[in-house]
Amino acid sequence: MVGTPTGQGLLERRLGLPDAVGIGLGSMIGAGVFAAFAPAARAAGAGLLIGLVLAAVVAYCNATSSARLAARYPASGGTYVYGRERLGDFWGYLAGWGFVVGKTASCAAMALTVGSYLWPQHMHAVAVAAVVALTAVNYAGMAKTVRLTRVIVTVVLTVLAAFVVICLTSGTPQAARLDVASDATVSGILQAAGLLFFAFAGYARIATLGEEVRDPARIIPRAIPIAFGLTLVVYAAVAVAALTVLGSTGLSQATAPLADAVRAAGLPALAPVVNVGAAVAATGSLLALILGISRTTLAMARDRHLPHVLAAVHPRFKIPHRAELLIGAVVAILAGTADLRGAIGFSSFGVLVYYAIANACAWTLTPGEGRPPRFVPALGLAGCLILAFSLPLTSVITGAAVLASGAAAYGLRRAIVNRSS
Template sequence: MTQLARRLTTTDAVVVGLGSMIGAGVFAAFAPAARAVLPVGTGWALLVALGLAAAVAYANATSSAQLAAQYPVAGGTYVYGRERLGPWWGFVAGWGFVIGKTASCAAMALTFAAYAMPDGAPTVVRRGVAALAVVALTAVNCRGVTRTARVARWLVAFVLLALAVTLTVVWAGRDLVVEVASTGSAIGVLGVLQAAGLLFFAFAGYARVATLGEEVRRPRVAIPRAISVALGITVVVYAAVAVTLLVVLGLDGVAASGAPLAAAADGLWVAPLVRVAAAVASLGALLALVAGVGRTALAMAREGDLPRPLAAVHERFRVPHVAEVTLAAVVVALVATVDLRGAIGFSSFGVLVYYLVANLSAWTQTGGDRRYPRALQVFGVLGCAALAVTLPWTSVVGGAGVLAAGVALRALRGRRRG
């Protein structure tokens, strides 16, 4: 038996989505995005980039919700692409998701270790702590999806509370002298697009809700609602953080800091809280990522696009344990050998390709399955394409190369079968 059990409520699905989005991105993504718009010299550019990333994420979210309501099974856009556009489209979506989010898993683990360990800790110790985090959270996932959702609920509650306290204390304890609404220079289009592509990394967690489609109760109602609620809460939180960073540090200060929230709280009593919250948020994101990638791998293995043994489901806990353990082994290898500070761009490229296929798939839906206007899907396709091609060139070349390699290997396997 390979069918997953429906054990999650709508609230559980919202929490899994929040745990995926409000993770390390809120503590780390603003710095590279600020560097992308730094030549513009105004905080408006960063806020416009954040708004653009949120708008593209919303278009993608509506397409995902519409598709998930019609196809409430594990696999997300891998399944949607196969059903609506054909096997090759599904493979491109699934492969982009798997490679992008595998890199994200490693990035989350390394981010956790960076915040959890003292500044002077040796690199080998940090990598060891990151690997232990991967093993521990994979073990949690393998014990069942209800445990995953329960742990995610506590992690999200803590991070949201910590962020609320930190922002309140920073606003009360700092001299807020920077004008966010400076109009001293024009907004550069290329810089804004690149910053939006980098910030999109922090919004992409709602995909994990769709990949849990086979485990959510009343999925036709629960999944669209959970995606919309989780994304809405995340946009509000990110906007509050962005404005706070700009009025405290200014655009230059955000760009210069590897941990801008910690820099904004430096010298205040909440500074240690920021560090703890960042570590906990990274764990929450990693927990949801392992669950989401494991279920996409399960769906691809069912169709033969990945090795068949990855389709195994544990008899007792009803989770894709082979896929998750295999993913954990790959991620441990990455955190032990690779510096993934540039993984945000690579991950964004793969996930933007994934959502481009989602928007194209949703465009083909008709009748009662259509919940949103096609204009949103057009905007989603154009937005995903624009953000993907304007990412740092190393991310574009690397992402395109790995995608092409996957397509070539699938074609070769098809010829051998023939």
């Protein structure tokens, strides 16, 4: 396989099925569940529930395509590798470029979310400290990352379960607030689906860690749907609980939706617990994001689309240490100097294009290569493109500009290489 090293350049296969599922849950059940419902409610009102279903259908297709491809190509890099192998070098590069740039902005957004919940008066300082700490955890090896992820997932699931029980057993929930026909439009529902897709996108982390999974052909196709299914159940329960208490108007206006719902349910003393849960969830997302970006950076550096010095693998910890240090430094600078918490739409656009390429790759698989049913990549590809261009106009323009700049850099590099050869 092009760009895959041998010997000391390989990462170590340490992850079993529970580890892979845990990383997927840590990636998906993150800050999105605490942040994405408010903008989705502004776009579609109670119709965000339909948007959640649409996002889930598209995400399921993406997850299935990604699982089949990851089993076929168990190397670091995810869709960067699949695009390169199935569609050609440019499409793999474009997927990797969009993922690295978009998700780097998401990392800064998640770090700032941690700071805004834990110590809002010193949000940027806390964000930088969180990035430094999590980069150190990832640098120390995959085993420590997996252990911390398990703790984070346990805490977040406990907080969310308590939230759902509190909201649905209080005297405030009203089923009439779930009426999706009252204020929803088709365009609003599609926009909500695009925004909520941000919250599902973490299953890519399992695929990008393909080089570190034991028996990837068996484990990855099982881990992705398990993590995705559990996340969908959690998100649906949280969305219903929040809507029945706050209503679509209250949810759309909330700055901290879950904490506001707990207050409205008559238990304001538990709002700080929800805030801590949000901070822990954002920490889990940040941990997994840094993990995924560094592996995609490693794969692109191996093929010299990024500086080859970033392709180094630590001889002891078996992690792409230079890539992780660079990503950590860039994210720390962004988190310390800019407020990128509004990057949900931009990140969603980049990730939707990333998965559109993944579905196109899955379409080219043969039955002997584990191709999913034809409708899966077809629906996934069409759904990704529709949702991407249904996002707010600023998100579409910014995302398209990032992809165009990456394409221009690719063309310039190819021209220089061709001229020198």
